[in-house]
Amino acid sequence: MVVEPGGRYVTQRQQARMALVSAEPLPGGGIRLSAADHEPLTVAVPEPGDAAAVSTVWLHKEAVEVVSAGAAADEWFSGFLGSPVRLVHLDDPARRRPLTPDFARGGETVSLADEFPLLLTTTASLDALNSLIAQGDHPDEGPLPMNRFRPNVVIEGTAPWAEDDWLRIRIGEVVFRVAKPCARCVITTTDQETAERGKEPLRTLARHRRAGDQLLFGQNLVPEFPELPELPSAVGLLGEGRGAGTLRLGDRVEILE
Known part of the structure; x- marks a missing residue:
């Protein structure tokens, strides 16, 4: 950092x-x-x-x-x-931060990420957002690429905004809790190739994806692992003793809840 x-x-x-x-x-x-x-x-x-x-x-x-x-x-x-x-x-994994209390469960931590370990988006929701941008006040700024939102995990083959209803999912061998929608900030208006800033997607999110004072796109994920013995090999995404898992390009996604 x-x-x-x-x-x-x-x-x-x-x-x-x-x-x-x-x-x-x-x-x-x-x-x-x-x-x-x-x-x-x-x-x-x-x-x-x-x-x-x-x-x-x-x-x-x-x-x-x-x-x-x-x-x-x-x-x-x-x-x-x-x-x-x-x-x-x-x-030192022992120095990791507890997750935001309103959305945390016992023992869940994060390192130096903004709030949560992982961020999920879907290509269908980006396509839907770009369609809305094309109808808005700044159509010349679209379509926006996915890197504006800097996700760790991008899923294909869903309906637009389907991720809003997910509670738990499995990607390959790892189960994730869908903790909360991701509130977006000014970074999403920054072109990741030029560092120039515009108005979108925040203008369009404010019209169509507002919840209170937050503008939403994507979902924050927390990996779920069983408790494992305190071994060096057990140091994973959640810290000591919480296991590890591997995500692979092309992994199948299963909606559990």
Whole structure:
């Protein structure tokens, strides 16, 4: 996660240019950072055990203890964004944050994601949204690509908005609880190729997908795992002792509830 010198988290909300950064995961850990007109940088996973490197940062209103990803990463991001920032890493599963209490069940945690471990969208709902955008005040901004919504999981073959009624689903070998609809922010108006901002999809979501003060697109997922013995191999998406699972491109999706 990128943070300001004082520890406050930084996203595309504050820095639209972050859309232009690609972070490619590497086999065995670490990431490769790249951006146009900027030399790529490989960032290794920080070495464990350096207590002096632990610092407190702020994600929304929550304090999280993290470690530095290194001076080279700080310099790379600061140079690209044009302001001083740091790159930090959550090195210890025990430091993961509890999920939002209103939507959490016992023991569920999340690392440095905005609110939930995973975000699901469907191609049918995006097609429906793009049809509405074409009929709205800013038709020239559509159709929007799926990357505006930055999902982890994209499902094909459903009816538009069918995901609104799902409570539990199975994807391949993993069962997920559908925790809540995802409330969308200004990042969705940011072109992920140019970092330029427009009006859509928020204008159209405000007309057609409003719930109170929230504009909704996609569903937040929490993986469900049985309790497993406290073994290193059991450290997965939910933290120590909560298991692991693999999603594969083309996995079948089953609606359980």
